[in-house]
Amino acid sequence: MAYSFPEEVLEYVLSFIKTDKDRNAVSLVCKSWYEIERWCRRRVFIGNCYAVNPRIMIRRFPEIRSVEIKGKPHFADFNLVPEGWGGYFHPWVVAMARAYPMLEEIRLKRMVVSDDCLEMIAKSFKNFRVLVMSSCEGFSTDGLACIAANCRNLRELDLRESEVEDLSGHWLSHFPDTCTSLESLNIACLGSEVCFSALERLVSRCPNLRKLQLNRTVPLEKLPNLLIRAPELVEFGTGAYSAELRPELLSNLVNAFAGCKKLKALSGFWDVVPAYIPAIYPVCCGLTSLNLSYANIQSPDIIKLVSQCQNLQRLWVLDYIEDSGLDVLATCCKKLEELRVFPSDPYDVEPNVSLTEQGLVSVSEGCPKLQSVLYFCRRMSNAALFTIAKNSPNLIRFRLCIIEARAPDYLTYEPLDAGFGAIVENCRELRRLSLSGFLTDRVFEYIGKHAKKLEMLSIAFAGQGDLGLHHVLSGCDSLRKLEIRDCPFGDKALLANAAKLETMRSLWMSSCPVSYGACKLLGQKLRRVNVEVIDERGTPESRPDSCHIEKLYIYRTLSGPRVDTPDFIWTMDEEGNTPQ
Amino acid sequence: MSLPLQEHDYIGLSEVSPKGNSDINERSISKGLNLKATELRLGLPGSESPEREDVNLYGLNSLVSSGAKRVFSDTLNGGSEVDLVKNGGLFSPRSAEKVVEKKPQSSAAKAQVVGWPPIRSFRKNTMAISPPKNDNNADAKSGSSCIYVKVSMDGAPYLRKIDLTMYDSYSELSLGLKKMFSCFTIGQCGSHVIPARDKQSEGLLMDFLSGSEFVLTYEDKDGDWMLVGDVPWDMFIETCKRIRIMKSSDAVGLAPKGIEKCRDGN
Numbered sequence: 149m150a151y152s153f154p155e156e157v158l159e160y161v162l163s164f165i166k167t168d169k170d171r172n173a174v175s176l177v178c179k180s181w182y183e184i185e186r187w188c189r190r191r192v193f194i195g196n197c198y199a200v201n202p203r204i205m206i207r208r209f210p211e212i213r214s215v216e217i218k219g220k221p222h223f224a225d226f227n228l229v230p231e232g233w234g235g236y237f238h239p240w241v242v243a244m245a246r247a248y249p250m251l252e253e254i255r256l257k258r259m260v261v262s263d264d265c266l267e268m269i270a271k272s273f274k275n276f277r278v279l280v281m282s283s284c285e286g287f288s289t290d291g292l293a294c295i296a297a298n299c300r301n302l303r304e305l306d307l308r309e310s311e312v313e314d315l316s317g318h319w320l321s322h323f324p325d326t327c328t329s330l331e332s333l334n335i336a337c338l339g340s341e342v343c344f345s346a347l348e349r350l351v352s353r354c355p356n357l358r359k360l361q362l363n364r365t366v367p368l369e370k371l372p373n374l375l376i377r378a379p380e381l382v383e384f385g386t387g388a389y390s391a392e393l394r395p396e397l398l399s400n401l402v403n404a405f406a407g408c409k410k411l412k413a414l415s416g417f418w419d420v421v422p423a424y425i426p427a428i429y430p431v432c433c434g435l436t437s438l439n440l441s442y443a444n445i446q447s448p449d450i451i452k453l454v455s456q457c458q459n460l461q462r463l464w465v466l467d468y469i470e471d472s473g474l475d476v477l478a479t480c481c482k483k484l485e486e487l488r489v490f491p492s493d494p495y496d497v498e499p500n501v502s503l504t505e506q507g508l509v510s511v512s513e514g515c516p517k518l519q520s521v522l523y524f525c526r527r528m529s530n531a532a533l534f535t536i537a538k539n540s541p542n543l544i545r546f547r548l549c550i551i552e553a554r555a556p557d558y559l560t561y562e563p564l565d566a567g568f569g570a571i572v573e574n575c576r577e578l579r580r581l582s583l584s585g586f587l588t589d590r591v592f593e594y595i596g597k598h599a600k601k602l603e604m605l606s607i608a609f610a611g612q613g614d615l616g617l618h619h620v621l622s623g624c625d626s627l628r629k630l631e632i633r634d635c636p637f638g639d640k641a642l643l644a645n646a647a648k649l650e651t652m653r654s655l656w657m658s659s660c661p662v663s664y665g666a667c668k669l670l671g672q673k674l675r676r677v678n679v680e681v682i683d684e685r686g687t688p689e690s691r692p693d694s695c696h697i698e699k700l701y702i703y704r705t706l707s708g709p710r711v712d713t714p715d716f717i718w719t720m721d722e723e724g725n726t727p728q
Numbered sequence: 729m730s731l732p733l734q735e736h737d738y739i740g741l742s743e744v745s746p747k748g749n750s751d752i753n754e755r756s757i758s759k760g761l762n763l764k765a766t767e768l769r770l771g772l773p774g775s776e777s778p779e780r781e782d783v784n785l786y787g788l789n790s791l792v793s794s795g796a797k798r799v800f801s802d803t804l805n806g807g808s809e810v811d812l813v814k815n816g817g818l819f820s821p822r823s824a825e826k827v828v829e830k831k832p833q834s835s836a837a838k839a840q841v842v843g844w845p846p847i848r849s850f851r852k853n854t855m856a857i858s859p860p861k862n863d864n865n866a867d868a869k870s871g872s873s874c875i876y877v878k879v880s881m882d883g884a885p886y887l888r889k890i891d892l893t894m895y896d897s898y899s900e901l902s903l904g905l906k907k908m909f910s911c912f913t914i915g916q917c918g919s920h921v922i923p924a925r926d927k928q929s930e931g932l933l934m935d936f937l938s939g940s941e942f943v944l945t946y947e948d949k950d951g952d953w954m955l956v957g958d959v960p961w962d963m964f965i966e967t968c969k970r971i972r973i974m975k976s977s978d979a980v981g982l983a984p985k986g987i988e989k990c991r992d993g994n
Contacts, residue, residue: 226843227876231887283848309850337850418854442854492855494845524845551845582846608844633843 159188168193187211194218195653197235197259198678201707202243213252214278215244219259221656221701222606223631225283228658228699230684232714237261237284239712245272253278260284266291270298277329278304288313289338296322303356306334317342317365323350332359336385336416341365352377358410361385364418369397375404384408386416389443393423401427415439415464422449432456436483439464441490447473447501455480461517462486467503467524474507478514486520487511494524494551505532512539520545527558528585533567537574546571547582553609553634556586563587569594572602579626582606592616596623604629617641621648631656639666646673654703658682662700665693670702671720677704679720680713688718849876875965881909881942881973892965898957902944909973941976 162185165171175185191214194200205212219235237259244251251273261284269276276299281287289312295305296319320342323330330350335342344366351357357378366374366387375381391397401424405411411431420443435457440450441464450469454460460481467489469477477484489507493500505528512518518540528550557564564585572578572595579601583591587610595602596619603626611617617637620630622645630652638661642649649655649670664681667688671679681688682699709719856875875892888908895901944956948967956964956971 223843225848226846227849227889228843231878231889283850309848311849441851490851491845491847494847549845553841553844608846 155184158184162188166191190214192216196703196705197240198707198710199653199703199705202240202247204706206243206247210247211250212244212248213250214255215240215248215251215253216255216257217259218257219284221631221654222258222629223633223656223658224258228633230682230714230716233682233717234710234712234714235259236712237265241265241268241272249273250275252276255280255282256284257282258284260286261291262286263288263291263294267294270294273299275301277301280304280306280308281310282306282308283310285311289315289317289319289340293319293322296320296327297324300327301329302327303329304332304359305330306332306359307337308334309337312338314339316340320350321346325349325353328353328355330354331356332383333357334359334361334385335363336361338363339365344370348373348377355380357381359383361415362387364388364416367391368401368421368424372397372400372404375408379407380410381408382410383413383415383437384411385414385439386418388419389417389424390419390421391424393421398424398427402430406430409434411435413437413439417443417445420445422446425449425453428453429456433458435460437462441466441488444468444492451476457481459483464488464490466490466492467501468492469507470502471504471507471510472502474503475510475514478510482515483517484511484515485517487515487518488522489524490522491524491551497552499526505529508532509535509539512536517542519543522547522549522582524549524551526551527555528564528567529557529559530562530564530567530570531557531559533564534570537567537570541574542577543571543575544577545580546575546578547580547606548584549582550584553584554586555584563590565590565594569598572599576601578602580604583610584608586610588612589616589619592619596620599624601626603627605631607632607635609634611635611637614638614641618644621645627651628653630654632658632660634659636661639663642666643669643673646670649674649702650677650704652704654701656699656701658699660700661696663694664688664691664697667697667700667720668693672722674702675722676706677702678709680710681718681720682716683718684716852876875968877946877968877970879905879908879971879973882975882978884909884973890971892968897961898964901956905944905971905973942973943976944971945974946971 158181162171162174165174168191171185171189175182186208187210189209190212192205192209192212194205194215194217197217197219217237217240219237220229220233223229224233235258237256245268249272252275254269254276255278259281261281266287269279271294279295279299279302287310292305292307292312295302317338317340320335323346327350331354333350342363342365347366348370351360351374358380360374360378360381361383362374362385364387368387368389368391371386375384378384405428408431411434414428414431414435414437417440422445425445432453433456436459438454438457438460440453443450443466446468447470450465450473454463454469454473455476458480461483462485463477463481465473465488469489474489477487487508489503503525505525508521508523508525509532512535519542521540521543522545525548528548556562557567565588568581568583568587568591572581578599581595581599581602581604583606589612592611592615595605599605602624605620605624605627607630613636616635617632618641620627621641627648632655635657637657642662643666667679667681670677678701680701680703681697682701683697685691685698688695688697709721710717713719853876876889877892878887878889880887890904890908892901895904945953946956946964946968947953947970949969953972959967
């Protein structure tokens with residue numbers, strides 16, 4: 149039947165099929181569809197850079213134009229993954245430089261990218277358009293200069309919270325005068341001052357500039373000039389939002405913001421001087437996304453601002469907003485889908501603001517479209533969680549961080565098992581969950597029983613024993629990523645559920661009582677899975693098998709054991725041999 | 729209402745604290761606890777007071793079975809076990825606790841667990857530059873946010889990151905770094921790898937290192953490389969961008985005073 153269908157027709161049809169999931173399904177129909185599909189796949193997503201290698205990727209998909217790769221485990225964000233762990237982009241760029249000369253887009257997350265890599269990108273891909281590096285490290289502004297100078301058709305350069313060795317702001321001046329293609333520029337993570345006149349000229353000559361996120365060093369006074377030159381902006385991130393009080397600056401800002409009729413998203417707002425906040429009032433009613441998570445402004449100012457943003461869908465804010473501000477949010481922003489509240493002072497034992505579980509309850513009551521929550525607070529109760537679960541059955545992401553580890557229900561002193569249980573039971577579409585507070589194995593029983601669509605689970609300082617982990621591994625059908633720290637989960641649950649690990653992208657466990665012997669066993673049992681022991685105390689062979697290892701990272705792979713491990717990582721052998 | 733203290737019963741905590749100190753002391757003493765040793769620490773009454781060096785992964789099972797013992801595993805930064813200080817309401821009424829715990833630079837207030845609460849470095853570093861506003865406390869709280877700097881050592885294959893706010897002085901920093909990097913020098917001793925946590929060998933390590941001619945240097949905000957120890961500690965943590973453990977033979981050209989200090993075996 150496949151032969152009666154000309155290839156070109158099928159290819160044309162396939163061009164409408166975009167998602168990886170669908171594409172993968174297509175490729176399973178029959179051999180010829182597999183062949184046709186792989187030749188016309190243009191985009192590949194690699195969730196774990198060690199799950200596959202460049203050679204395999206290139207062999208299957210010879211005509212890729214867009215690549216997205218993720219490196220380090222998520223807990224690397226919190227300094228739990230030692231430096232030198234890996235996630236090097238270098239082998240990828242070397243292979244792609246040869247195989248994909250037409251490559252247009254590279255998106256990386258938590259990878260180590262050197263200046264050499266950037267130079268290679270700049271010189272190997274003539275049609276290169278998009279470079280997004282999220283939480284990456286290993287490169288300097290010299291590498292950026294190379295990109296700027298050589299990528300003639302660059303549309304997007306987004307450095308999203310990467311750690312860049314900031315030698316100077318000079319790199320921006322390397323964009324040639326002929327570069328007019330820029331659509332998105334995010335340099336918010338850079339520390340040094342960029343040459344402002346170069347920036348201004350760049351903005352002026354790029355008529356399609358839709359996204360611009362400045363860094364902290366760009367002073368407020370410069371904003372009006374910049375905004376006037378970029379009337380098409382959809383997303384804008386300010387620099388430091390402070391200056392001496394000058395009425396003409398305020399009116400200039402007001403006019404400049406008002407001129408950006410398409411503005412939908414604002415961010416930046418470091419070092420805010422509240423008197424200048426009214427400058428953005430003209431654009432508030434059009435805003436769908438507001439990131440105030442670096443803004444040190446207090447609740448009354450936040451309230452005045454937020455109450456004008458009736459179309460807000462996403463709000464990131466510090467806990468300065470307080471419960472009172474969240475009440476207002478719940479009243480005014482009925483379209484809210486995503487809320488993230490970050491702690492302004494996470495290390496102090498005492499709360500510095502009046503933000504409690506009540507704020508989140510209010511938002512769940514007032515905002516029927518609430519889907520995604522990240523909330524740091526200092527106390528929580530089962531009752532509040534019941535209410536939230538009842539009010540927001542459509543939650544997809546629920547990440548709650550009660551700042552004090554193992555904090556119980558502050559009203560009843562009970563564990564928060566029942567509360568989180570209500571969340572997983574009511575929120576049937578929940579895909580991502582982060583737990584905190586005092587939790588016994590009960591909560592994992594609930595999760596295993598109800599959280600059937602859960603894909604990512606983060607656990608810290610929770611549970612009583614192996615049974616907890618067993619519930620999760622045996623019950624969560626859709627689980628792809630599991631990350632655990634400081635929980636009393638050990639060998640039994642892992643060994644009993646070893647097969648589950650072959651169906652997941654990865655498992656991270658640190659500071660859990662998992663023995664070296666169990667790791668060796670897992671290494672033997674599991675096929676096409678890397679069982680990596682991370683231990684900075686020297687080889688685990690020098691200690692008894694019953695000794696607990698420091699950290700464990702298990703992930704499925706087609707690529708065999710890593711060849712680039714540092715000396716504090718040991719990959720368990722499939723034959724059960726002693727690793728070197 | 730005097731409930732028998734159970735190690736497993738977290739609820740016991742709530743019933744204890746509103747009553748004040750006396751009951752706690754009684755029970756603690758009857759259980760043979762050394763209250764002094766547990767002052768400002770965070771164990772439940774009846775649970776063992778965790779010694780800094782002994783708390784480790786191996787003991788995790790027994791400790792956690794007590795229900796809510798706050799035990800944290802070894803950190804990346806210098807191997808110190810820390811207890812997260814809660815209200816401290818266990819041992820003192822709230823008002824007294826405020827006085828005790830708000831001391832600037834007190835180790836209780838700064839007690840932190842690596843990676844908890846889970847906040848990205850970028851955010852931490854950004855917030856460190858603009859200390860949070862607080863009506864209650866006149867002191868800037870910048871001491872309680874993290875200052876992460878990379879530490880490299882000549883000859884070591886990879887870098888480490890440390891949080892400068894975890895240390896109070898140059899000697900603490902030096903000790904922390906020695907512990908962290910000792911595995912590179914000790915590795916040369918052959919197959920008998922001595923775990924860094926072994927107290928006896930720590931002493932040996934320190935002797936080994938002080939004779940090994942390494943000096944601590946750092947890059948400051950202006951990009952200059954300086955010898956660690958030349959400026960007051962507070963100034964140091966504000967200006968230090970990165971640290972390098974250099975062979976003292978390479979450190980020629982940095983402040984001569986510092987090199988003299990080294991020769992004295994400082």
